[in-house]
Amino acid sequence: MSQILIIEDDATFAQIIEGFLSKNNYVVEIAADLNQAFKLVEKQEYKLLLIDYRLPDGTGLDLLKYVRNKGQQVPIIIMTSFNDVRTAVKSIQLGAFDYITKPINPDELLMVIKGLLEKKEPQKTENKDLIKGKSDVSDRLYAHIDLVAQTDMSVIIQGESGTGKEFAARTLHNESKRKNKPFVAIDCGALSKDLAASELFGHVKGAFTGAVNDKKGQFEMANGGTLFLDEIGNLSYEVQIKLLRALQERVIQPLGSNKLINVDVRIIVATNDELNNTMKTGEFREDLYHRLNEFKIIIPPLRERGKDLELFIQHFINIANKELNRNVSEIAADAKALLLKYDWPGNLRELRNVIKRMVLLSPDGVATIQSLPEEMTIAVEQVQLPNSSDLKAINEVNEKNLIIETLNKVKHNKSKAAKILNIDRKTLYSKMEKYSID
Numbered sequence: 047m048s049q050i051l052i053i054e055d056d057a058t059f060a061q062i063i064e065g066f067l068s069k070n071n072y073v074v075e076i077a078a079d080l081n082q083a084f085k086l087v088e089k090q091e092y093k094l095l096l097i098d099y100r101l102p103d104g105t106g107l108d109l110l111k112y113v114r115n116k117g118q119q120v121p122i123i124i125m126t127s128f129n130d131v132r133t134a135v136k137s138i139q140l141g142a143f144d145y146i147t148k149p150i151n152p153d154e155l156l157m158v159i160k161g162l163l164e165k166k167e168p169q170k171t172e173n174k175d176l177i178k179g180k181s182d183v184s185d186r187l188y189a190h191i192d193l194v195a196q197t198d199m200s201v202i203i204q205g206e207s208g209t210g211k212e213f214a215a216r217t218l219h220n221e222s223k224r225k226n227k228p229f230v231a232i233d234c235g236a237l238s239k240d241l242a243a244s245e246l247f248g249h250v251k252g253a254f255t256g257a258v259n260d261k262k263g264q265f266e267m268a269n270g271g272t273l274f275l276d277e278i279g280n281l282s283y284e285v286q287i288k289l290l291r292a293l294q295e296r297v298i299q300p301l302g303s304n305k306l307i308n309v310d311v312r313i314i315v316a317t318n319d320e321l322n323n324t325m326k327t328g329e330f331r332e333d334l335y336h337r338l339n340e341f342k343i344i345i346p347p348l349r350e351r352g353k354d355l356e357l358f359i360q361h362f363i364n365i366a367n368k369e370l371n372r373n374v375s376e377i378a379a380d381a382k383a384l385l386l387k388y389d390w391p392g393n394l395r396e397l398r399n400v401i402k403r404m405v406l407l408s409p410d411g412v413a414t415i416q417s418l419p420e421e422m423t424i425a426v427e428q429v430q431l432p433n434s435s436d437l438k439a440i441n442e443v444n445e446k447n448l449i450i451e452t453l454n455k456v457k458h459n460k461s462k463a464a465k466i467l468n469i470d471r472k473t474l475y476s477k478m479e480k481y482s483i484d
């Protein structure tokens with residue numbers, strides 16, 4: 047039986063990965079588009095899906111949603127070009143386990159795959175891996191966490207993807223009087239609409255087709271402890287009603303059962319968005335929001351955490367050195383400058399991944415700019431828009447960015463790029479020279 051399914055329309059690239067992974071003892075199958083992939087995942091369960099983001103008949107996110115709606119928890123890695131990193135971040139919110147940016151470094155790919163297949167809980171966060179940061183925003187954040195941890199209040203943790211919401215929830219639990227009881231984390235983004243109620247509240251045999259045995263819900267599993275509901279905004283309206291009842295009456299009713307079970311669970315939820323917006327459209331119940339919002343903690347994005355960034359860089363280098371048996375003790379000045387300038391849309395998760403890759407690619411102990419994704423430089427250049435009303439300068443920056451983006455898209459095939467840009471090759475060459483693009 048195949049272990050890994052690669053969904054990639056670039057046949058040569060797919061075969062290269064297949065060859066590489068087969069050499070490393072993985073059994074691999076390839077699908078060239080979504081249509082083929084849908085059929086394959088219908089037929090069998092894979093251990094891991096490696097999905098290209100841009101596919102001829104849709105995007106990798108379509109397959110991600112399809113698989114998660116079927117209730118399959120299979121680890122999924124999305125492969126994106128760097129320009130799609132922001133979309134990749136969204137894929138994590140939708141239940142992907144990780145993303146990896148093209149051009150793909152085989153060792154990095156292997157590291158990510160091993161991490162997902164060989165560890166039971168790949169994202170398990172341990173207390174020793176946590177650092178608090180030294181910026182003013184961090185001080186405020188942890189003062190709030192310390193304060194509310196001692197209480198039984200429900201908490202909403204709000205922050206962009208990868209800012210450390212689950213870490214914060216675990217810290218709250220570990221500092222509370224419930225610390226010796228279970229901490230149960232559920233990603234509501236990865237739960238199908240049909241399975242969410244049964245996952246949370248359990249079911250009895252025969253409650254619905256496929257309910258072949260009684261099943262305890264996560265509420266019961268967390269009894270006495272803390273239940274962390276990530277991406278709470280994804281819960282359906284019906285499940286929101288059940289959740290509100292559980293919170294107000296401290297009882298749950300498994301699907302298909304008429305027995306009420308008493309539960310004592312502290313609820314912490316996390317969301318990427320301001321839930322207020324979904325409340326206005328009626329998707330999120332106002333009464334539930336107010337019940338949950340006894341205390342709100344907002345985690346700032348990494349780009350607003352000032353001097354914490356350097357601290358986190360060093361912290362992730364230490365972790366990666368240990369994990370990969372490396373000894374990176376120095377970062378070249380240009381690489382350091384790039385790390386500090388980049389805006390980290392994927393926040394701490396993205397930083398951790400980039401640093402791990404950097405450490406992996408620096409066997410001699412000094413991290414150079416070559417060990418950072420080339421596209422980070424492009425992203426940094428793209429945001430350096432001239433801060434003036436100089437129309438010519440602005441147009442030139444836009445032109446340069448468009449050329450770089452297009453060249454990346456067509457893997458530096460100049461004829462293709464010129465065609466897309468609707469200019470001849472000669473003009474493209476002269477513009478590349480003018481903007482020092484190589």
Ligand SMILES: Nc1ncnc2c1ncn2[C@@H]1O[C@H](COP(=O)(O)OP(=O)(O)OP(=O)(O)O)[C@@H](O)[C@H]1O
Nearest residue numbers: 138175176177206207208209210211212213394395
């Ligand atoms: N305080 C911290 N100290 C060290 N590492 C951290 C800290 N907070 C987060 N991280 C790292 O960042 C990664 C992302 O954190 P976490 O999963 O908590 O983010 P999140 O906001 O819950 O993400 P998502 O929105 O995608 O659910 C973690 O795996 C961990 O490696």
